[in-house]
Amino acid sequence: MTQLNRYNPETLTPAQQAQIDQCSRMLTDGANPSDMRELGFAQAAIDAAINAAGKDNA
Numbered sequence: 001m002t003q004l005n006r007y008n009p010e011t012l013t014p015a016q017q018a019q020i021d022q023c024s025r026m027l028t029d030g031a032n033p034s035d036m037r038e039l040g041f042a043q044a045a046i047d048a049a050i051n052a053a054g055k056d057n058a
Contacts, residue, residue: 022050043057 012020023036023045033046 019045020048021051024052027053 019041023041026036027049033050036046037043
């Protein structure tokens with residue numbers, strides 16, 4: 001399985017980007033990865049959102 005966080009951002013589909021964006025918003029609101037997995041979000045989208053948040057805080 002290819003992980004979204006390894007994709008070139010220019011090759012993401014709109015659906016993949018939307019899932020990453022939603023995960024990012026959920027992280028900002030205090031959700032944790034387990035919460036997002038329970039809601040059915042792809043692990044790759046969760047990882048990409050976490051990686052993006054790490055870059056924002058660096």
